[in-house]
Amino acid sequence: MSGKSGGERTGLLNGIAAYGMWGLVPLFWPLLKPAGAVEILAHRMAWSLAFVAVALVVTRRWAWAGELLRQPRRLGLVAVAAAVITVNWGVYIWSVNSGHVVEASLGYFINPLVTIAMGVLLLKERLRPVQWVAVATGFAAVVVLTVGYGQLPWISLTLAFSFATYGLVKKKVALGGMESLAAETAIQFVPAVGYLLWLSSQGRSTFATQGVGHGALLAATGVVTALPLVCFGAAAIRVPLSTLGLLQYLAPVFQFLLGILYFHEAMPVERWAGFGLVWVALCLLSFDAWRAARRLGRVRRLARVDAAAAAAAAVDA
DSSP, X not given: OXXXXXXXXXXXXXXXXXXXXXXXXXXXXXXGTTSOHHHHHHHHHHHHHHHHHHHHHHHTOOHHHHHHHTOHHHHHHHHHHHHHHHHHHHHHHHXXXXXXXXXXHHHHHHHHHHHHHHHHHHHOOOOOHHHHHHHHHHHHHHHHHHHHHTSOOHHHHHHHHHHHHHHHHHHHHOOOHHHHHHHHHHHHHHHHHHHHHHHHHTTOOXXXXXXXXXXXXXXXXXXXXXXXXHHHHHHHTTSOHHHHHHHTTHHHHHHHHIIIIISOOXXXXXXXXXXXXXXXXXXXXHHXXXXXXXXXXXXHHHHHHHHHHHHHHHHHO
């Protein structure tokens, strides 16, 4: 029992570390200026592959690569995932370095709502009544924020839809976190390096012109990308999904607080109203998920009791 408890504690700490790093990453991207968002993105793609490749060599986890190459459909899905996450990374880096941290955080707040909506539209999933209310509340929040911003909150929606699509595709590919990142960044690597070489030929690259520290920070984008994923993988196998579902809100909460308290972004009344509606929707989702998990746990316990009673009856007979 103590071993299981220790494993869950380790998983919880890894989960907090993963979502904490994702939540605090807005502090990192501004350090890479004067590099532009596209240059930072290209370095992130290239150095992520280098970091993950070393990790896979150390752990000797290469068997999946040959199997993936023999499955064109899965390989195509990996290419789609790589394209979608490229959009997500690029928009996120640009939004942080352009003073839109709060709007970026909103994208990850509404991501669970978008994921549910996509499940209904694309996978024909059936929603429980509380989930319908949550999705409707989220839609109302987008309307309120659109009025507040004077336009659609396109940064938030792009981040939410791209990440939800990425999750959907990854679910179909069914690769582990490190393996999936390696496959995706392998596809991103050639265009990323090609762009960086072109940028250098134009005399616009900052990698070798802004000092060793700047170059080291650009190389560190690989660590910043992969390390939270390693922690997340360690958490995913040790803690219940319901716990992970609650931990995921740590990242946008940290981002939101950074946007207001550190980057001093404006929060007029209409934005507070929109965010408030989103938080109400997430509370409804969390409550519904907790209730569903309790109900499932009760059903499983009853099933175990029935199985044990049947086994005892069979022995007596």
